Amino acid sequence: MKLVNIQLQLHNPFDWELFRSFGSCSGRLSTHKYWELEHNFYGGMLLDIDFHIAIQEDHPGVSLALGLFGYSIHLHIYDHRHWDYETRSFVR
Numbered sequence: 001m002k003l004v005n006i007q008l009q010l011h012n013p014f015d016w017e018l019f020r021s022f023g024s025c026s027g028r029l030s031t032h033k034y035w036e037l038e039h040n041f042y043g044g045m046l047l048d049i050d051f052h053i054a055i056q057e058d059h060p061g062v063s064l065a066l067g068l069f070g071y072s073i074h075l076h077i078y079d080h081r082h083w084d085y086e087t088r089s090f091v092r
Contacts, residue, residue, distance in 0.1 A: 003053045010047035012070070018043035032081055032090075033061075038074045048072055058082045 024038040048067030054060045061078030081090040 001054065001056045003055060005052040006050070007052075008047065008049040009045065012044050012046050018070075029077070032079050034078060034080055036074075036076045036078075040072055040074075041070050042067075042072065043070050045070055045072070050074075056083055056088070 018041070020041045022039040022041065024036060026034060026036040028034055045067055046069060048065060050063070050065040052063050054063075059078045059080065060083070061076065063074070063076045063078075065072055065074040067073070079090070083089075084091045
């Protein structure tokens with residue numbers, strides 16, 4: 001279930017379809033929590049702001065993406081476990 005989902009995007013009118021990944025890194029925060037950081041370029045996007053918080057679903061957590069003139073960074077902090085809707089708990 002997404003508690004918060006805010007997204008603002010302004011696309012390039014010339015619609016460049018160029019995508020390039022500049023890399024990513026990730027790590028472990030605790031037993032079940034992880035983080036990922038990505039940096040990329042997408043020519044079709046002039047402005048991108050994306051923020052969401054999710055709970056009670058597979059890989060819940062917080063995600064923030066900020067982009068300007070095609071260049072963007074994306075930070076994701078999440079739980080790696082899967083959600084069992086019948087028992088309303090995480091699958092071990």
